[in-house]
Amino acid sequence: MTIYLLKRLLIGIATLVVASLVVFLMLEVVPGDPARLMLGMNASDAQVELLREQMGLNQPLALRYLDWASGLLQLDFGKSYTYSVPVIDLIRERLVVSFPLAVIALTLSTLIAIPVGLFAAARRGKAGDTAAMAVAQVGVAMPNFWFALLLVYVFAVWLRLVPAGGFPGWGNGIWPALKALILPALALALPQAAILARVTRAALIEVLNEDYIRTARAKGMPMRAVMWRHALRNAMIPVLTIMGLQFAFLLAGTIIIENVFYLPGLGRLVFQAITQRDLIVVESVVMLLVAAVVLVNLAVDLSYALVDPRLRARQ
Amino acid sequence: MSLLEIEKLSLRIGRTQVLKEIDLAIEPGEVMGLVGESGSGKSMTALAVMRLTPAATQMEGRVTFDGIDILSATEAQMCALRGDDIGMVFQEPMTALNPVKTIGEQVAEGIRWHTRASRAEAEAQARKILDRVGLPEQKFPLSRYPHELSGGQRQRVAIAIACALKPKLLIADEPTTALDVVLQAQILDLLKELVRENRMSLLFISHDLAVVTEMADRITILRQGMVTECGDTARTLSEATHPYTRQLALASMHVPARVRPHIDETAPDTLLDVANLTRDYPGRRRSLFSRPEPVRAVDDVSLKMKPGASVALVGRSGCGKSTLARMILALDTPTDGTIKFRGVDINRADETAMRRARRNMQVVFQDPYGSFDPRHTVERLVAEPLHLLERKPDRKERRDMVGRALHEVGLSRSDMEKYPHEFSGGQRQRLSIARAIITRPKLVVADEPVSALDVSIRAQILDLFAELNQKLGVAYLFITHDLTVARAISDDVLVMHEGRIVERGKTSEVLDHPQTEVAQALVSAAPDLHRAIARRLQEQG
Numbered sequence: 001m002t003i004y005l006l007k008r009l010l011i012g013i014a015t016l017v018v019a020s021l022v023v024f025l026m027l028e029v030v031p032g033d034p035a036r037l038m039l040g041m042n043a044s045d046a047q048v049e050l051l052r053e054q055m056g057l058n059q060p061l062a063l064r065y066l067d068w069a070s071g072l073l074q075l076d077f078g079k080s081y082t083y084s085v086p087v088i089d090l091i092r093e094r095l096v097v098s099f100p101l102a103v104i105a106l107t108l109s110t111l112i113a114i115p116v117g118l119f120a121a122a123r124r125g126k127a128g129d130t131a132a133m134a135v136a137q138v139g140v141a142m143p144n145f146w147f148a149l150l151l152v153y154v155f156a157v158w159l160r161l162v163p164a165g166g167f168p169g170w171g172n173g174i175w176p177a178l179k180a181l182i183l184p185a186l187a188l189a190l191p192q193a194a195i196l197a198r199v200t201r202a203a204l205i206e207v208l209n210e211d212y213i214r215t216a217r218a219k220g221m222p223m224r225a226v227m228w229r230h231a232l233r234n235a236m237i238p239v240l241t242i243m244g245l246q247f248a249f250l251l252a253g254t255i256i257i258e259n260v261f262y263l264p265g266l267g268r269l270v271f272q273a274i275t276q277r278d279l280i281v282v283e284s285v286v287m288l289l290v291a292a293v294v295l296v297n298l299a300v301d302l303s304y305a306l307v308d309p310r311l312r313a314r315q
Numbered sequence: 316m317s318l319l320e321i322e323k324l325s326l327r328i329g330r331t332q333v334l335k336e337i338d339l340a341i342e343p344g345e346v347m348g349l350v351g352e353s354g355s356g357k358s359m360t361a362l363a364v365m366r367l368t369p370a371a372t373q374m375e376g377r378v379t380f381d382g383i384d385i386l387s388a389t390e391a392q393m394c395a396l397r398g399d400d401i402g403m404v405f406q407e408p409m410t411a412l413n414p415v416k417t418i419g420e421q422v423a424e425g426i427r428w429h430t431r432a433s434r435a436e437a438e439a440q441a442r443k444i445l446d447r448v449g450l451p452e453q454k455f456p457l458s459r460y461p462h463e464l465s466g467g468q469r470q471r472v473a474i475a476i477a478c479a480l481k482p483k484l485l486i487a488d489e490p491t492t493a494l495d496v497v498l499q500a501q502i503l504d505l506l507k508e509l510v511r512e513n514r515m516s517l518l519f520i521s522h523d524l525a526v527v528t529e530m531a532d533r534i535t536i537l538r539q540g541m542v543t544e545c546g547d548t549a550r551t552l553s554e555a556t557h558p559y560t561r562q563l564a565l566a567s568m569h570v571p572a573r574v575r576p577h578i579d580e581t582a583p584d585t586l587l588d589v590a591n592l593t594r595d596y597p598g599r600r601r602s603l604f605s606r607p608e609p610v611r612a613v614d615d616v617s618l619k620m621k622p623g624a625s626v627a628l629v630g631r632s633g634c635g636k637s638t639l640a641r642m643i644l645a646l647d648t649p650t651d652g653t654i655k656f657r658g659v660d661i662n663r664a665d666e667t668a669m670r671r672a673r674r675n676m677q678v679v680f681q682d683p684y685g686s687f688d689p690r691h692t693v694e695r696l697v698a699e700p701l702h703l704l705e706r707k708p709d710r711k712e713r714r715d716m717v718g719r720a721l722h723e724v725g726l727s728r729s730d731m732e733k734y735p736h737e738f739s740g741g742q743r744q745r746l747s748i749a750r751a752i753i754t755r756p757k758l759v760v761a762d763e764p765v766s767a768l769d770v771s772i773r774a775q776i777l778d779l780f781a782e783l784n785q786k787l788g789v790a791y792l793f794i795t796h797d798l799t800v801a802r803a804i805s806d807d808v809l810v811m812h813e814g815r816i817v818e819r820g821k822t823s824e825v826l827d828h829p830q831t832e833v834a835q836a837l838v839s840a841a842p843d844l845h846r847a848i849a850r851r852l853q854e855q856g
Contacts (some may be wrong), residue, residue: 210410211405211410212410212411212413214405215405215411215476216424218365218397218398218405219424219425219476220395220397220399220428221398233416307415309414309415310462
């Protein structure tokens with residue numbers, strides 16, 4: 001078990017190192033001089049050269065990489081080219097929106113998907129299954145921004161239950177902030193739930209053909225109890241895998257939804273940084289996401305071991 | 316009044332008629348054997364009594380258990396019966412237990428469900444029944460998971476689950492088919508004891524007449540979904556008046572007529588020479604810092620085979636016989652020792668020599684279903700080893716060779732265009748034999764080649780092996796835990812135990828007068844129809 005986790009941890013660290021190299025080199029080969037960008041088109045060559053010297057851009061590649069990487073380790077991502085503020089401050093500001101949004105969306109999606117998956121698998125091939133999977137199919141196919149607009153129309157414009165957009169910040173109490181996040185979270189969660197429900201159903205149907213399900217039925221437990229007690233946990237591994245992938249996506253893949261709801265999240269930060277050639281911000285957010293993916297994968301690996309005792313025994 | 320009474324039960328799954336008007340009655344405390352070949356409807360009869368048949372099943376007739384009409388009972392009534400009044404043990408112990416729950420949870424679960432006992436009470440009761448089935452607390456605490464147990468131990472857990480609430484009827488569907496003979500004997504004894512102690516009735520399902528004779532007071536024989544005969548076990552089988560009963564009994568005692576090929580015992584040439592062979596596998600790591608102890612699967616094994624000889628390698632599951640076979644086939648590398656095949660050391664041979672060796676050495680596996688790619692035609696499957704020939708045969712030659720091989724194993728040339736699913740289990744095993752002999756090998760290694768087959772098919776395949784031995788002069792190394800197979804087909808036998816060969820000699824001598832404890836255990840555990848019938852007749856006086 002310990003060895004299993006240590007191995008996973010080492011693989012995670014190796015992934016981070018390789019990713020940092022790739023990110024660093026990619027931005028090296030992208031045309032455009034950060035110093036000139038910061039100073040504008042009218043700056044003299046001497047000014048640019050001076051800034052380059054200050055920013056350390058004239059040092060050898062390897063040295064600059066080490067400098068940048070050691071900065072990352074201390075959460076010092078450097079200064080934004082456009083805003084001239086530490087990148088970490090920008091990210092922190094956005095993360096307090098994006099992280100809760102991702103967590104709420106994933107929770108909602110799980111709470112919807114697993115019961116639907118159970119329901120459909122228990123009625124495999126019957127009307128309930130067909131209906132649930134048809135709805136899920138629509139959920140997968142429907143663009144989430146359109147669904148977001150629909151939600152805004154119903155809950156914000158028509159019922160006036162929640163604001164249509166914007167984020168008041170956590171300083172004004174938890175409730176207003178949560179209210180601002182609930183619609184975007186729903187808009188993100190439903191398409192994810194549709195995918196997750198299909199995965200859950202497929203995994204459950206496979207498990208239901210196993211011999212131990214028959215053993216459990218022969219003990220006299222009704223199908224419902226067998227589903228919850230025996231089938232679900234055995235079907236969890238593919239479900240957890242998909243959930244891990246979805247969480248990583250939810251953290252930053254939400255540019256469109258953040259735009260629809262006018263939320264100051266990570267997705268919009270990256271989007272703006274790219275259009276403004278603020279490469280250091282792009283670099284930093286990408287590294288942050290890589291780290292998040294690695295962490296989530298570690299958590300998923302750990303959860304596999306919690307679900308399945310055979311993995312705990314294996315090295 | 317009978318405890319279970321099945322009257323004119325017909326069962327269809329979709330459009331397939333599985334059972335046709337079968338009758339069967341079990342008295343309280345009686346052991347009823349249900350015998351038949353695969354596909355005869357034995358398992359479906361059991362599932363019908365439990366009402367755990369597949370979704371598209373339609374049933375007609377009457378099934379009465381303890382006064383309850385099973386076919387018209389509500390699902391809630393059935394749930395109350397299952398696990399409480401009717402317990403069931405299935406064939407495959409490796410997959411019958413939930414891998415993510417402890418054995419304690421799985422045994423206690425049924426107890427709690429039916430008796431509403433507290434967790435502690437149910438666990439105490441689970442502990443008691445696990446002790447009873449031979450899993451004592453010190454070695455098998457409730458917190459064990461199924462993957463930490465062997466097949467035999469898992470079957471004990473399955474029996475504990477089925478018998479936890481002392482059901483009136485226990486149904487055991489091929490409970491020992493997946494186990495080796497020694498384990499089989501232990502599990503059968505356990506079942507007999509439990510049935511006697513708790514005065515349960517037992518519906519014992521098996522394809523093995525000898526096993527059923529040991530267990531059952533009365534016997535029902537099923538064929539293609541119909542009951543052909545029913546009656547007292549010993550009398551039915553010893554008189555064997557019904558032609559199908561006689562056919563089954565003869566097939567299960569079948570010994571192929573073998574004309575011995577000319578093996579010159581003094582001839583200097585040796586086909587296979589295995590010397591001091593050892594194979595270690597890395598063991599399980601106990602802690603971060605200590606090196607894991609290796610597990611020795613094969614331990615200093617030496618053996619020689621003459622051309623055309625037929626040798627059986629027998630032993631219990633896990634004794635290392637398959638590992639040894641894999642090394643002889645050069646599918647696994649020995650840790651130590653040498654294997655010389657026709658004078659060539661197969662672990663140090665270059666590629667050309669190796670191709671020649673592989674051409675002369677082929678294999679037949681146990682599972683005739685798993686060893687073919689279902690998307691390939693028979694022609695392609697059987698022709699597979701031909702790439703080992705010096706010269707690649709052209710299309711016509713290839714078809715001729717496949718056709719001849721098919722003819723030799725009793726199939727027809729026209730079967731070439733078919734796919735594996737169009738063949739029955741026995742025919743598929745013929746296909747794998749055709750594949751093995753197409754390169755005219757000098758040695759065929761056969762790993763449990765008949766243990767997945769019905770008795771009548773098994774007899775035919777054994778005949779085929781004997782015939783090819785004589786016709787082609789091919790030598791056999793049979794790997795089996797079944798002594799009847801060893802006796803039927805081999806001249807010499809090697810008994811393997813914990814990686815070592817503990818006894819060797821002429822098959823008849825070793826099997827009639829085993830010297831070592833291991834061989835004696837194997838021989839006395841092997842079910843034998845003659846002996847079983849004689850014992851039963853004696854008991855009945």
